[in-house]
Amino acid sequence: EPEVTQTPSHQVTQMGQEVILRCVPISNHLYFYWYRQILGQKVEFLVSFYNNEISEKSEIFDDQFSVERPDGSNFTLKIRSTKLEDSAMYFCASSVREGLGGELFFGSGTQLSVL
Amino acid sequence: AQKVTQAQTEISVVEKEDVTLDCVYETRDTTYYLFWYKQPPSGELVFLIRRNSFDEQNEISGRYSWNFQKSTSSFNFTITASQVVDSAVYFCALKKYTGANSKLTFGKGITLSVRP
Numbered sequence: 546e547p548e549v550t551q552t553p554s555h556q557v558t559q560m561g562q563e564v565i566l567r568c569v570p571i572s573n574h575l576y577f578y579w580y581r582q583i584l585g586q587k588v589e590f591l592v593s594f595y596n597n598e599i600s601e602k603s604e605i606f607d608d609q610f611s612v613e614r615p616d617g618s619n620f621t622l623k624i625r626s627t628k629l630e631d632s633a634m635y636f637c638a639s640s641v642r643e644g645l646g647g648e649l650f651f652g653s654g655t656q657l658s659v660l
Numbered sequence: 661a662q663k664v665t666q667a668q669t670e671i672s673v674v675e676k677e678d679v680t681l682d683c684v685y686e687t688r689d690t691t692y693y694l695f696w697y698k699q700p701p702s703g704e705l706v707f708l709i710r711r712n713s714f715d716e717q718n719e720i721s722g723r724y725s726w727n728f729q730k731s732t733s734s735f736n737f738t739i740t741a742s743q744v745v746d747s748a749v750y751f752c753a754l755k756k757y758t759g760a761n762s763k764l765t766f767g768k769g770i771t772l773s774v775r776p
Contacts, residue, residue: 580764588705588751590763601763636705648695649764651705 547571549652551637557658558627566622566655568637577620578638578649579612581605588636594620627659662687664754666767673742674775681737681770683752689713691757694728694735695764699749711735713757742774 550569558564570577579591592602594612611623620639624631634656638649663686673679685694696708709719711728719726723740739746749769 578763587768588753588764588766590765593763603763634703638705648693648707648710650707651697653702653704656703 549637549639549650551635551652551655553655554653555656555658557660560629560659561626564624564627564657566624566635566637566657568620568622568652569618570620570637570639571641571650572618574639574641574650576640577612577614578640579622580636580638580651581633582636582654583633591622591635624657627657629659632657632659662689662692662754662756662765664752664765664767666752666770668770669768670771670773672773672775675744676741677774678738678740679742679772679774681739681750681752681772683735683737683767685733685735685752685754687733687754689756693755693757695753695755696726696735696737697751697753697766699751699769701748705751708737739772742772744774744776747772747774 549571552567556564575595577594580588581591582588590603592606592612593600597614609625613621620637634654636654637652640649665684668682671679692713694711698706698708709726716728716730725738727736735752749771751769752767753764755764
């Protein structure tokens, strides 16, 4: 069964460093998303991406964040200068369409720890 | 603004008990989607069900059933004859019906512990 793949599963970084979280969405999906979950809290929307551009972003997704689809298969989230409060589980998701049938399929997440 | 409330934070049951997880939502949209996701201890988010707002028919899938009541803005999830493997955090979520890339709004989740 096709699935969303995220690498790495765990990432430890020093405050101020840049990190890139990688995702391979399901191959025929067209809509891509990043969500995050701070430990013990709810899952929060960060950004959605379609047709090679951001279509919606939350207030969390400030100038320190960027997304990219560098080739036909990968979807990345970059945090330019990490802060302690960026420590969270980051989920990538994809969907084949909007509207009917547009449920999101999530990856297993990348646990980011900023020290 | 959209909002999902899962008032129960933690539920503990003994195996084979039935358990209902509550979800209440707020939205100004007349059409929307509701979802339940399961997050087992391994951390991934597993899709369980999607319900369209214009379809109030309740759904059963094995030991799982969902009760959608538009009049009370609730979308409750019942696990019948619970098993230890059902132990997880369960999230209810809301999504606009239309609009490109409309985001999922999650509740805070309910931690379900099923004891042998």
